[in-house]
Amino acid sequence: MTAEATTPPIDPADADQWSAKVRNAWLENLPPEKLLPDRQPAYVASWIYVFGVATLSALGVVILTGLTLSLAGPAWWHESSIGHFVNSVHLWSVELFFFTMVVHLWGKFFMAAWRGKRALTWMTGCVCFFASIVAGFTGYVSQSNFDAQWISTQAKDGFNSSGLGAFFNALNYGQMLTLHITVLPIAVGIVVLLHVLLVRKKGVVPPFAVAGETPDETTTEVAGA
Amino acid sequence: MVALLSMWTQILGAVVNLNTEGHYLHWNNSWFSFYISYANLIVIILMIVVFILALVLPFPHSKDRDR
Numbered sequence: 162m163t164a165e166a167t168t169p170p171i172d173p174a175d176a177d178q179w180s181a182k183v184r185n186a187w188l189e190n191l192p193p194e195k196l197l198p199d200r201q202p203a204y205v206a207s208w209i210y211v212f213g214v215a216t217l218s219a220l221g222v223v224i225l226t227g228l229t230l231s232l233a234g235p236a237w238w239h240e241s242s243i244g245h246f247v248n249s250v251h252l253w254s255v256e257l258f259f260f261t262m263v264v265h266l267w268g269k270f271f272m273a274a275w276r277g278k279r280a281l282t283w284m285t286g287c288v289c290f291f292a293s294i295v296a297g298f299t300g301y302v303s304q305s306n307f308d309a310q311w312i313s314t315q316a317k318d319g320f321n322s323s324g325l326g327a328f329f330n331a332l333n334y335g336q337m338l339t340l341h342i343t344v345l346p347i348a349v350g351i352v353v354l355l356h357v358l359l360v361r362k363k364g365v366v367p368p369f370a371v372a373g374e375t376p377d378e379t380t381t382e383v384a385g386a
Numbered sequence: 387m388v389a390l391l392s393m394w395t396q397i398l399g400a401v402v403n404l405n406t407e408g409h410y411l412h413w414n415n416s417w418f419s420f421y422i423s424y425a426n427l428i429v430i431i432l433m434i435v436v437f438i439l440a441l442v443l444p445f446p447h448s449k450d451r452d453r
Contacts, residue, residue, distance in 0.1 A: 206447060208440035246391060260429065264437050 196361050204368050212265035213360070219258035220353065224346065226251035231342050235305040255297060262290060274366040282363060285356040292349050299341035302331055313337070 171181050229247050230238050238244040266286070275283035302313040316331035330336060399405075411427060413420040 206445045208443055208445055209437075212440065242392065256429075260433060260436075263433055264440065267433075267437050268440070 190362055191358065196358075198361075201365065202367065205365050209264075209268040210365065212261045212268060215261040216258060216265050217353070217357070219254050219261055220349075222254035223251065223258055224350075226254060227342065227346070239306070255300070259293070259297070262293070266290065269366070272366055272368065276366060277363065279359070279363050279366055282356060282359040285352050285359060289349060289352045289356055292345060292352060296341060296345035296349060299337045299345060302337045303334070303341045305334070 171185070175181050226247050230244075230251055233244060233247075238248040269283070269286070298312075298316065302309045302316065313331040317326065320326040320329055320331055329340075409424045411420070411422050411424060
């Protein structure tokens, strides 16, 4: 079921160009059949392997609803029916995002998913988890309501007691909103992209071998990712 | 569409009223204290249940699985 990548040969005269080097490095690490495979090893046919994609799907809804809210503004999400609805979908997709991400984390932890030189995959997942928590906190204080005011005053005390108050002011709505809708989504997006590319490069971690048996990653396969 | 969503929101709102103060589980004695909202406790229990179900429930296979 393998297909050979059909890439145009590089003219030797162009081999030293940075574009040729980058393209070669990309194709060596992530050939198309690895980047978007048709089949996965048989052990992937388990519900526990679904939660990574479920987290990505929830993140997609979070981003789409967040973009809508940022374009329409606070008056819209506080006063109109559609605004209430999109605001609620944003909240509940975040709940689903964290729910599925935690189940994904538990599954990968008990699989010791850092095995097989997958440490960077594991670490990018950890960074994504913590960056998402910060994004969630800045979201709470960006609601522009009494709930946000209460949370930001509590957060301000936490920041000041830890020394972070010298850099961040939770009472500064503009700063919190900017972090929430630009800096943190970009950071989470980049880390998630790196995480997914690493999963594709290294492959899905196999289960622990049973009684010396080595899980077969190549011969028995199931369709779909 | 909006009317349908509004209807479902009202039905759900009638079952669980979220527009009130939070309810908390507070369990403590001389050496131990445990304090959590029922909402967070329910979410954590649901995550554990879903995690266990994901491990034990069979995954649907396509017909060509043994090919």
